[in-house]
Amino acid sequence: MFGITLDRKSPVALSRQICNRIRELILTSALPAGDALPSTRELAGHLAIARSTVTEAYEMLWAEGYVSSRQGARYRVQDGVELHGVGTTGGAPADAKTHSVPQKRIRYDFRTGIPDVEHFPYGAWERMRRNVLDTLKPGDLLYGDVKGYEPLRRAVARWLLRSRGMHVDVDNVFVTSGATQAVGLAVETVRGSGDFVVEDPCHIGVTQFLRLRKIGFRGVPVDEHGIRVDRIGKRSPGGVYVTPSHQFPLGHVMSASRRAQLVTLARTMDFCIIEDDYDSEFRYGGPPLSPLYALDPERVVYVGTFSKTLLPALRVGFAVVPGRWHAAWTDLRRYTDVQNPVLEQVLVQEFLDQRKMDRHVKTMTRLYKRKREMVIDAVETAFGGAAEVLGDGAGLHLAVRIENGKFGKEFRRLCLEKSISVMPCGRYALEPGRHDDILLLGYGNVDAEAIHKGIRELHRLASGGKG
Amino acid sequence: MFGITLDRKSPVALSRQICNRIRELILTSALPAGDALPSTRELAGHLAIARSTVTEAYEMLWAEGYVSSRQGARYRVQDGVELHGVGTTGGAPADAKTHSVPQKRIRYDFRTGIPDVEHFPYGAWERMRRNVLDTLKPGDLLYGDVKGYEPLRRAVARWLLRSRGMHVDVDNVFVTSGATQAVGLAVETVRGSGDFVVEDPCHIGVTQFLRLRKIGFRGVPVDEHGIRVDRIGKRSPGGVYVTPSHQFPLGHVMSASRRAQLVTLARTMDFCIIEDDYDSEFRYGGPPLSPLYALDPERVVYVGTFSKTLLPALRVGFAVVPGRWHAAWTDLRRYTDVQNPVLEQVLVQEFLDQRKMDRHVKTMTRLYKRKREMVIDAVETAFGGAAEVLGDGAGLHLAVRIENGKFGKEFRRLCLEKSISVMPCGRYALEPGRHDDILLLGYGNVDAEAIHKGIRELHRLASGGKG
Numbered sequence: 001m002f003g004i005t006l007d008r009k010s011p012v013a014l015s016r017q018i019c020n021r022i023r024e025l026i027l028t029s030a031l032p033a034g035d036a037l038p039s040t041r042e043l044a045g046h047l048a049i050a051r052s053t054v055t056e057a058y059e060m061l062w063a064e065g066y067v068s069s070r071q072g073a074r075y076r077v078q079d080g081v082e083l084h085g086v087g088t089t090g091g092a093p094a095d096a097k098t099h100s101v102p103q104k105r106i107r108y109d110f111r112t113g114i115p116d117v118e119h120f121p122y123g124a125w126e127r128m129r130r131n132v133l134d135t136l137k138p139g140d141l142l143y144g145d146v147k148g149y150e151p152l153r154r155a156v157a158r159w160l161l162r163s164r165g166m167h168v169d170v171d172n173v174f175v176t177s178g179a180t181q182a183v184g185l186a187v188e189t190v191r192g193s194g195d196f197v198v199e200d201p202c203h204i205g206v207t208q209f210l211r212l213r214k215i216g217f218r219g220v221p222v223d224e225h226g227i228r229v230d231r232i233g234k235r236s237p238g239g240v241y242v243t244p245s246h247q248f249p250l251g252h253v254m255s256a257s258r259r260a261q262l263v264t265l266a267r268t269m270d271f272c273i274i275e276d277d278y279d280s281e282f283r284y285g286g287p288p289l290s291p292l293y294a295l296d297p298e299r300v301v302y303v304g305t306f307s308k309t310l311l312p313a314l315r316v317g318f319a320v321v322p323g324r325w326h327a328a329w330t331d332l333r334r335y336t337d338v339q340n341p342v343l344e345q346v347l348v349q350e351f352l353d354q355r356k357m358d359r360h361v362k363t364m365t366r367l368y369k370r371k372r373e374m375v376i377d378a379v380e381t382a383f384g385g386a387a388e389v390l391g392d393g394a395g396l397h398l399a400v401r402i403e404n405g406k407f408g409k410e411f412r413r414l415c416l417e418k419s420i421s422v423m424p425c426g427r428y429a430l431e432p433g434r435h436d437d438i439l440l441l442g443y444g445n446v447d448a449e450a451i452h453k454g455i456r457e458l459h460r461l462a463s464g465g466k467g
Numbered sequence: 468m469f470g471i472t473l474d475r476k477s478p479v480a481l482s483r484q485i486c487n488r489i490r491e492l493i494l495t496s497a498l499p500a501g502d503a504l505p506s507t508r509e510l511a512g513h514l515a516i517a518r519s520t521v522t523e524a525y526e527m528l529w530a531e532g533y534v535s536s537r538q539g540a541r542y543r544v545q546d547g548v549e550l551h552g553v554g555t556t557g558g559a560p561a562d563a564k565t566h567s568v569p570q571k572r573i574r575y576d577f578r579t580g581i582p583d584v585e586h587f588p589y590g591a592w593e594r595m596r597r598n599v600l601d602t603l604k605p606g607d608l609l610y611g612d613v614k615g616y617e618p619l620r621r622a623v624a625r626w627l628l629r630s631r632g633m634h635v636d637v638d639n640v641f642v643t644s645g646a647t648q649a650v651g652l653a654v655e656t657v658r659g660s661g662d663f664v665v666e667d668p669c670h671i672g673v674t675q676f677l678r679l680r681k682i683g684f685r686g687v688p689v690d691e692h693g694i695r696v697d698r699i700g701k702r703s704p705g706g707v708y709v710t711p712s713h714q715f716p717l718g719h720v721m722s723a724s725r726r727a728q729l730v731t732l733a734r735t736m737d738f739c740i741i742e743d744d745y746d747s748e749f750r751y752g753g754p755p756l757s758p759l760y761a762l763d764p765e766r767v768v769y770v771g772t773f774s775k776t777l778l779p780a781l782r783v784g785f786a787v788v789p790g791r792w793h794a795a796w797t798d799l800r801r802y803t804d805v806q807n808p809v810l811e812q813v814l815v816q817e818f819l820d821q822r823k824m825d826r827h828v829k830t831m832t833r834l835y836k837r838k839r840e841m842v843i844d845a846v847e848t849a850f851g852g853a854a855e856v857l858g859d860g861a862g863l864h865l866a867v868r869i870e871n872g873k874f875g876k877e878f879r880r881l882c883l884e885k886s887i888s889v890m891p892c893g894r895y896a897l898e899p900g901r902h903d904d905i906l907l908l909g910y911g912n913v914d915a916e917a918i919h920k921g922i923r924e925l926h927r928l929a930s931g932g933k934g
Contacts, residue, residue, distance in 0.1 A: 117605035130597065138584035141778040142912070177644070177804035184803055209802040311608040313809040335676040336651055337644035337804065341811050342780040445609070 018057035108454030148175025201428035219430030226254030245280035251391020284393035382459035485524035575921030615642025668895035686897030693721030712747035718858020751860035849926035
């Protein structure tokens with residue numbers, strides 16, 4: 001079957017041998033796009049090996065993007081992954097793959113916060129789109145509720161309950177154009193008179209927003225337990241922005257005691273907390289997290305997004321906003337951009353209510369976990385003991401500290417020259433020079449080949465081009 | 468045929484008699500939803516009358532929302548227009564109709580800026596949606612260009628050329644979340660140090676935005692030639708916001724000499740002009756207008772939207788932005804809400820590129836023109852010589868001055884009690900007490916019955932409840 005012969009004496013695992021052979025067939029179009037792979041039972045019987053070995057091989061192919069799996073159906077060969085032109089051997093697989101990837105110049109996309117679009121359930125989404133959008137009433141196509149499409153707000157509240165154990169009043173759920181807009185509206189709505197406090201390091205989207213809006217702010221360092229609450233100081237801040245579920249960019253989970261300290265301080269000094277939970281749907285170990293929001297729902301604005309779980313281009317995020325800020329929030333939104341468009345809101349609502357989201361997040365968690373392990377493997381192989389992986393197992397990126405590493409703009413430029421998009425952590429440091437030895441490796445939009453090759457190349461560049 | 472008998476001696480026009488009879492059949496479900504009306508030839512032959520009389524009757528039914536017409540096909544009975552419950556006679560037709568209208572409590576919706584959603588070409592749109600969205604590449608579903616989806620930006624540039632004669636560089640076209648966001652971004656991007664100048668009266672969305680952003684502004688009165696440029700004063704403004712194609716809310720077109728004065732002043736004092744062309748696609752007479760933008764493309768930010776031509780809930784608008792402001796605009800957008808979602812952008816692009824937009828605007832112009840005439844008729848019937856219609860024949864609303872009228876919050880409240888949503892012009896006046904004798908009548912979302920009944924009721928309320 002497929003002319004697969006296994007070499008049982010080879011150091012290469014049987015599953016890897018099967019994967020390699022099938023990938024070759026795909027690259028040379030011997031197995032054309034759309035074709036189904038044999039069932040695991042069938043191929044395992046034919047090769048006289050354990051079925052789990054075949055499953056493993058298929059999952060490798062899937063993780064690498066060569067085959068798709070649509071909810072229980074057979075694995076099928078993806079479109080656009082075959083090689084064209086002369087020569088089908090050599091270093092081509094990764095190139096062939098990345099030809100279908102958005103960033104044309106980028107072969108190794110280690111950007112943070114970019115989900116895997118290859119494994120998005122297009123089929124289910126498409127069927128849903130056909131059915132769902134027909135149910136829209138003309139009235140839904142005029143100006144709607146500034147707060148968002150009512151059924152979506154309800155769906156988000158239910159989703160927060162089953163995915164995070166959060167009890168949320170639907171009235172407090174506000175749909176936004178992604179987490180970016182939610183954080184911006186939150187900052188403008190809740191801020192008091194003092195400087196805003198952000199974590200250091202912090203996502204540049206937040207600090208740039210504060211600069212643009214001419215809102216004074218200062219960074220407070222984080223350690224492995226989260227923001228150093230003791231360093232917030234004696235002056236009451238205008239508000240505090242934190243990422244307790246997965247510190248951006250370092251990746252730590254904020255400890256329970258640090259959470260308690262922060263909320264206590266917020267009550268004492270009377271400031272508000274913005275909790276940005278941008279990607280904690282994907283958690284690869286440890287007990288489920290309870291949001292900071294649960295500690296004080298009257299003082300915390302909780303921000304979430306579907307950009308990572310679904311697709312960034314949908315621009316659907318949300319905030320859970322305490323009642324005292326509803327009027328200000330609504331006013332600001334009304335006169336800024338009015339509301340989200342309706343199509344995406346209906347689709348996300350159906351995706352949630354049909355529980356397709358639950359299944360999708362489960363599938364993607366499995367995939368991202370594997371990719372994350374691949375990244376860690378590749379880093380250990382390339383850098384050995386010089387590399388230390390930071391943070392907890394969650395989200396779409398990890399931070400790696402490299403002994404004696406010095407990653408600045410110049411390093412990023414060198415990487416781009418080699419078709420690698422990677423962000424040094426120093427870019428997000430408010431105190432210049434901090435975290436210069438840390439690289440951020442997003443794994444949402446890379447496949448196995450790109451991970452291995454890209455990190456090998458990163459190591460070469462980090463060692464001054466030798467290696 | 469349909470048991471229609473005509474009374475040739477009646478003062479009621481034959482076309483109106485046919486219209487009334489068919490409406491009755493629809494209301495009582497004798498003609499159920501989806502059924503086609505007989506062809507005009509057929510019915511005209513049967514009744515031995517001119518075919519144009521039948522056409523007129525059908526167009527009345529169409530204008531009233533009882534039948535739909537889908538691009539050349541036969542007129543068919545609309546869904547949800549039949550009466551339920553006891554009694555099918557009496558004052559019910561308008562009620563039956565408005566049951567399918569968004570604002571549940573509002574029977575007579577004279578709000579400005581609301582398009583007719585009943586006549587949106589859902590069929591064509593739906594077919595397009597099925598075909599078009601499948602062509603999206605995975606990369607289109609990640610974060611895209613902050614400026615907007617490139618093919619849409621090209622389509623908008625071409626649309627501006629064929630609909631407005633504007634020569635626009637694609638690089639200058641920025642997609643936005645409706646005109647609201649476009650105006651907001653423009654104000655923040657181009658403003659100089661002085662107070663911003665707006666027309667008085669002015670759309671409340673703009674003045675509220677300026678207040679929220681704590682940007683100083685002052686109103687400069689308009690007359691029938693547009694903004695009183697001579698009243699802008701000697702201090703250079705931080706920028707000027709105008710609606711030259713259809714002054715909001717009074718409806719005048721800015722005269723050529725006033726345009727020249729404004730641009731000359733802008734050059735002398737070195738300020739920027741924001742031209743909000745929110746609904747001039749619909750023009751019912753007079754020569755086509757050239758935008759202010761054409762007089763100085765380096766100094767005018769031109770703002771347009773598809774909220775009125777298509778649907779508000781798509782949230783697709785755009786601005787044509789001179790090069791010197793590109794960087795600031797892009798920064799602001801990137802850190803505010805990143806970009807528009809992609810689905811609507813692709814749909815609008817296809818709608819434009821397939822020239823469906825051209826046809827749609829033509830159809831809707833015919834419809835709105837008729838509705839506008841109905842409003843004017845109804846106003847004249849109800850108010851007689853006490854009413855004066857202001858402004859030029861364009862857009863989705865008109866302003867009416869009523870002799871000795873005094874329309875304030877209390878009047879609006881009274882109207883809402885009677886299920887009428889109507890906005891007194893005074894609401895938009897910056898100088899309190901001005902324009903208190905003017906009512907704004909939007910006709911996008913009302914049908915013939917609602918126009919006649921609603922305006923009769925308005926007259927009654929305006930006369931202190933008598934009448």
